[in-house]
Amino acid sequence: MVMQHSEASSVTAPPKVVAKDVNVHYGEKHALQNVSVEIPDRAVMSFIGPSGCGKSTFLRCINRMNDTVASARVTGRITIDNQDIYDKSLDVVQLRARVGMVFQKPNPFPKSIFENVAYGPRIHGMSHSKADMEEIVHTSLGKAGLWNEVKDRLDDSGTSLSGGQQQRLCIARAIAVNPDVILMDEPCSALDPIATARIEELIDDLRKNFCIIIVTHSMQQAARVSQRTAFFHLGILVEEGATPDIFTSPKDKRTQDYITGRFG
Numbered sequence: 001m002v003m004q005h006s007e008a009s010s011v012t013a014p015p016k017v018v019a020k021d022v023n024v025h026y027g028e029k030h031a032l033q034n035v036s037v038e039i040p041d042r043a044v045m046s047f048i049g050p051s052g053c054g055k056s057t058f059l060r061c062i063n064r065m066n067d068t069v070a071s072a073r074v075t076g077r078i079t080i081d082n083q084d085i086y087d088k089s090l091d092v093v094q095l096r097a098r099v100g101m102v103f104q105k106p107n108p109f110p111k112s113i114f115e116n117v118a119y120g121p122r123i124h125g126m127s128h129s130k131a132d133m134e135e136i137v138h139t140s141l142g143k144a145g146l147w148n149e150v151k152d153r154l155d156d157s158g159t160s161l162s163g164g165q166q167q168r169l170c171i172a173r174a175i176a177v178n179p180d181v182i183l184m185d186e187p188c189s190a191l192d193p194i195a196t197a198r199i200e201e202l203i204d205d206l207r208k209n210f211c212i213i214i215v216t217h218s219m220q221q222a223a224r225v226s227q228r229t230a231f232f233h234l235g236i237l238v239e240e241g242a243t244p245d246i247f248t249s250p251k252d253k254r255t256q257d258y259i260t261g262r263f264g
């Protein structure tokens with residue numbers, strides 16, 4: 001049966017990441033309370049909210065980075081492509097390959113530009129020859145918008161690049177293992193406006209192929225780069241929706257107060 005255009009566009013893709021009743025405690029502190037949300041594929045979702053509201057805590061649940069915090073206790077359920085990522089049989093190393101992360105401060109390895117990108121594919125056995133690996137490095141740097149700037153200096157140290165280039169190198173490193181999801185924790189906060197604009201363009205480009213989740217303190221950035229936005233306050237996911245709706249007609253007074261600058 002041939003679908004009419006209107007029918008086809010009304011078919012919604014299944015969400016990539018689904019969180020249900022996620023709670024996080026750090027010792028006695030209840031940092032995240034009953035967070036449930038569905039995060040679409042091939043789109044950018046922003047997490048916004050005042051400092052300490054739990055945005056990064058929730059982000060770190062999605063690649064199980066909170067496992068490394070001794071006092072952290074995570075309950076509830078998170079699935080990626082319907083697979084429970086807290087299932088006891090799940091290999092956390094494999095999960096971290098499926099869920100890439102880009103941090104606030106660019107953190108290239110103290111190795112060559114080439115090695116920064118090749119490292120992940122090598123440890124995950126993704127290339128079978130030198131030519132294979134060169135192809136992966138070339139493609140990843142290309143997708144990260146860095147190839148032309150570094151193609152003649154692949155043996156230079158990653159740390160010799162500018163801050164913005166280092167962050168794009170970290171994005172190339174994240175996408176080299178072909179992840180399902182890319183988490184970005186304030187990826188532009190250490191960058192100048194020009195480098196920030198380049199990363200934002202890159203995020204917009206990458207969303208064609210990935211599910212991207214970005215924590216940002218900048219509402220302008222959330223409005224520019226994301227299709228959906230979730231607003232957190234005091235450990236609660238107050239409201240989530242299409243980005244224009246959150247910024248123009250929020251349903252909750254706390255969201256309204258935050259976006260109009262009354263607190264935070």
Ligand SMILES: Nc1ncnc2c1ncn2[C@@H]1O[C@H](COP(=O)(O)OP(=O)(O)OP(=O)(O)O)[C@@H](O)[C@H]1O
Nearest residue numbers: 026029031050051052053054055056057058069071
């Ligand atoms: N490792 C930790 N140990 C104890 N408490 C923590 C830890 N990490 C975060 N918290 C607490 O959990 C709460 C949520 O912190 P989180 O970093 O997720 O907030 P955030 O919204 O990302 O803040 P910011 O915007 O300032 O980065 C805060 O009260 C914070 O102090």
